[in-house]
Amino acid sequence: MKVHEYQAKxxxxxxxxxxxxGRMAASVDEAVAAVRPLIExxxxxxxxxxxxxxxxxxxxxxxxxxxxxxxxxxITDGIEGGPEAAEAKVGELAxxxxxxTLVTVQTGPEGKVVNRLYLEQGIDIARELYLxxxxxxxxxxxxxxxxxxxxxxxxxxxxxxxxxxxxxxIDPAIGLAHFQANELAHGLRxxxxxxxxxxxxxxxxxxxxxxxxxxxxxxxxxxxxxGGMVMALDGxxxxxxxxLFRHPEIAEMxxxxxxxxxxxxxxxxxxxxxxxDGTIGCLVNGAGxxxxxxxxxxxxxxxxxxxxxxxxxxxxxxxxxxxxxxxKDPAVKGIFVNIFGGIMRCDVIATGIVAAVxxxxxxxxxxxxxxxxNVEQGKKILSESGLDVVAADSLRDGAEKIVGxxx
Amino acid sequence: xxxxxxxxxxxxxxxxxxxxxFHTDKAIAYGTQMVGAVHPSRKGSVAHFxxxxxxxxxxxxxxxxxxxxxxxxTVKEAVAETGANASVVYVPPPFAADAxxxxxxxxxxxxxxxxxxxxxADMIKAKRYLADKRTRLVGPNCPGVIxxxxxxxxxxxxxxxERGRVGVVSRSGTLTYEAVYQxxxxxxxxxxxxxxxxxxxxxxxxxxxxxxxxxxxxxxxxIMIGEIGGTAEEDAAEFVAASMSKPVAGFIAGxxxxxxxxxxxxxxxxxxxxxxxxxxxxxxxxxxxxMAETPSDMGEAMARALG
Numbered sequence: 001m002k003v004h005e006y007q008a009k010x011x012x013x014x015x016x017x018x019x020x021x022g023r024m025a026a027s028v029d030e031a032v033a034a035v036r037p038l039i040e041x042x043x044x045x046x047x048x049x050x051x052x053x054x055x056x057x058x059x060x061x062x063x064x065x066x067x068x069x070x071x072x073x074x075i076t077d078g079i080e081g082g083p084e085a086a087e088a089k090v091g092e093l094a095x096x097x098x099x100x101t102l103v104t105v106q107t108g109p110e111g112k113v114v115n116r117l118y119l120e121q122g123i124d125i126a127r128e129l130y131l132x133x134x135x136x137x138x139x140x141x142x143x144x145x146x147x148x149x150x151x152x153x154x155x156x157x158x159x160x161x162x163x164x165x166x167x168x169x170i171d172p173a174i175g176l177a178h179f180q181a182n183e184l185a186h187g188l189r190x191x192x193x194x195x196x197x198x199x200x201x202x203x204x205x206x207x208x209x210x211x212x213x214x215x216x217x218x219x220x221x222x223x224x225x226x227g228g229m230v231m232a233l234d235g236x237x238x239x240x241x242x243x244l245f246r247h248p249e250i251a252e253m254x255x256x257x258x259x260x261x262x263x264x265x266x267x268x269x270x271x272x273x274x275x276x277d278g279t280i281g282c283l284v285n286g287a288g289x290x291x292x293x294x295x296x297x298x299x300x301x302x303x304x305x306x307x308x309x310x311x312x313x314x315x316x317x318x319x320x321x322x323x324x325x326x327x328k329d330p331a332v333k334g335i336f337v338n339i340f341g342g343i344m345r346c347d348v349i350a351t352g353i354v355a356a357v358x359x360x361x362x363x364x365x366x367x368x369x370x371x372x373x374n375v376e377q378g379k380k381i382l383s384e385s386g387l388d389v390v391a392a393d394s395l396r397d398g399a400e401k402i403v404g405x406x407x
Numbered sequence: 408x409x410x411x412x413x414x415x416x417x418x419x420x421x422x423x424x425x426x427x428x429f430h431t432d433k434a435i436a437y438g439t440q441m442v443g444a445v446h447p448s449r450k451g452s453v454a455h456f457x458x459x460x461x462x463x464x465x466x467x468x469x470x471x472x473x474x475x476x477x478x479x480x481t482v483k484e485a486v487a488e489t490g491a492n493a494s495v496v497y498v499p500p501p502f503a504a505d506a507x508x509x510x511x512x513x514x515x516x517x518x519x520x521x522x523x524x525x526x527x528a529d530m531i532k533a534k535r536y537l538a539d540k541r542t543r544l545v546g547p548n549c550p551g552v553i554x555x556x557x558x559x560x561x562x563x564x565x566x567x568x569e570r571g572r573v574g575v576v577s578r579s580g581t582l583t584y585e586a587v588y589q590x591x592x593x594x595x596x597x598x599x600x601x602x603x604x605x606x607x608x609x610x611x612x613x614x615x616x617x618x619x620x621x622x623x624x625x626x627x628x629x630i631m632i633g634e635i636g637g638t639a640e641e642d643a644a645e646f647v648a649a650s651m652s653k654p655v656a657g658f659i660a661g662x663x664x665x666x667x668x669x670x671x672x673x674x675x676x677x678x679x680x681x682x683x684x685x686x687x688x689x690x691x692x693x694x695x696x697x698m699a700e701t702p703s704d705m706g707e708a709m710a711r712a713l714g
Contacts, residue, residue, distance in 0.1 A: 137608065137674070138637075173532075242527070243527070243529075246526075274668050276663070286580050288578065289660075291671075296703065299700065342563055372564055372567065397703075
């Protein structure tokens with residue numbers, strides 16, 4: 001689960017990790033009202049207005065509705081004109097940003113609608129660095145990853161100048177040791193008081209990662225201010241969904257408007273669904289088989305409309321929900337059900353399909369491939385149902401049949 | 408020979424909830440030597456299982472079974488009382504990593520964790536705990552391990568398997584069934600089939616399994632089924648090129664998966680340009696692995712690899 005930048009900063013701030021002062025605003029009025037107290041508290045007339053979406057690249061991204069407007073804006077009007085001028089500018093920009101669609105390198109061309117803004121104090125930046133805590137699968141441990149190349153896409157740094165990326169493996173029984181923090185500071189050429197500030201920062205970040213079950217914490221950029229303070233200028237956090245049960249306060253931060261509504265509905269029904277761009281809806285049991293089904297559809301000349309894994313033990317109701325989700329997508333021109341029953345019994349799936357078609361209706365071709373536990377009963381239920389179902393003998397046969405029917 | 412499990416494997420079940428109960432029954436029907444259960448709140452009782460045997464399982468048995476499994480409070484006690492050397496974990500996600508560590512502490516050879524949804528941080532700790540123990544962990548979030556005709560630990564349907572020549576290792580569940588069934592239909596059969604699980608931190612990886620199949624005298628070839636995310640398949644390809652004398656066939660799921668989206672499994676995600684199907688297929692092909700173009704061609708690819 002991802003959270004917004006302002007939420008990540010709230011979490012960091014509450015754990016003693018330095019972040020700039022800031023205020024979240026969900027309306028133009030809230031944004032304007034935040035200006036004066038922020039300027040007074042920080043003593044800096046310069047403020048930054050940042051779009052809050054679950055995607056990076058906001059600073060360089062622009063709005064579909066306002067091609068000249070970027071996702072993050074530095075507002076300098078307060079320097080000469082005082083808080084009133086800053087308020088006027090914030091009001092003007094917030095009105096354009098809120099409700100508009102921000103397109104960044106990470107959102108894809110469709111972009112994301114901005115529903116929240118974050119107003120932050122301006123910071124005097126001396127250096128920009130990169131810092132992250134994330135899982136390294138090859139060692140089955142979290143690592144700290146750091147680089148002098150702050151503000152850049154870290155994937156590009158890793159590609160072009162891998163020597164500029166520093167790593168420290170975290171022993172889960174010990175946490176990040178002080179010497180490891182020192183080695184990182186040294187490698188990043190951080191000197192004096194800032195080096196101590198950095199060591200405190202990175203150790204607190206490691207503790208946060210462990211205690212809150214984060215999947216990723218990324219600070220890009222981490223800045224050293226003109227005054228030698230180490231601070232998170234941006235903050236991205238993602239949490240392990242499987243561990244949210246022990247962090248109800250984090251689970252409450254979920255912003256469902258950031259997620260695809262069909263994907264949210266699927267998750268609530270215990271299904272795993274991801275919308276894709278094609279025309280053939282897929283309903284499969286098992287994630288690997290679901291991916292392989294999509295691949296096969298493409299291999300025989302079609303395009304999958306979705307990934308949908310009904311899981312190992314789906315019941316009739318879940319199959320109905322899955323059908324509803326698939327048929328709601330107007331791009332779907334045909335449906336391919338591919339089940340290899342292990343624990344999942346084919347007769348249950350067949351009954352579910354019949355019930356679903358009766359409830360949801362069916363206006364597009366349906367190809368069903370059943371294999372595994374109780375396959376004969378499953379096939380019998382389908383053939384006796386009177387539904388217009390095309391049976392398939394194998395995954396490939398099914399994929400070819402549905403692609404042929406859709407064309 | 409086979410690997411990991413065979414007719415001498417004596418299995419404990421950890422967690423006798425609905426799922427544990429159901430699959431313990433199926434394992435007994437298959438002929439697996441289930442010797443006890445660990446379920447603290449039901450200690451001292453017995454769990455009764457009866458029914459018709461699974462004819463595809465261990466040969467030479469009666470047509471029906473009726474078994475009382477003793478239920479213990481701890482794995483340690485269960486091992487002392489039953490001589491178990493393996494366990495299967497159906498314990499719910501919040502407690503699964505602890506169950507794995509308990510199995511390791513009791514000195515079992517093998518623990519197979521079926522549970523899906525174990526927090527990654529728990530697995531990081533459990534894996535560190537296991538580092539200096541003798542116990543091999545398979546999973547979590549996996550279908551289990553089966554040596555056809557001898558021992559079935561996990562949730563896979565028994566009847567699609569047939570004892571034969573090929574070692575099967577896979578990150579996915581139902582896609583493993585697909586491969587296994589094709590090998591049964593084309594007469595190659597399996598020595599042992601292992602699902603290593605779809606989580607980012609797991610006990611046993613492809614390289615571990617390839618090494619065991621390479622050393623197993625009965626196994627003539629191996630099919631490995633990977634998916635997007637991580638670099639386990641690339642590491643496996645390196646091992647195949649450097650250390651495998653037996654033919655290897657393969658398939659990678661997720662060619663069409665969009666980046667940044669988790670495809671069901673926690674580990675199946677293309678992020679930061681890493682873990683793509685294309686890179687994995689390229690690495691495996693270069694290592695001499697015979698790749699199946701679609702999942703329907705897995706059995707055929709294995710036949711080609713065996714020559």
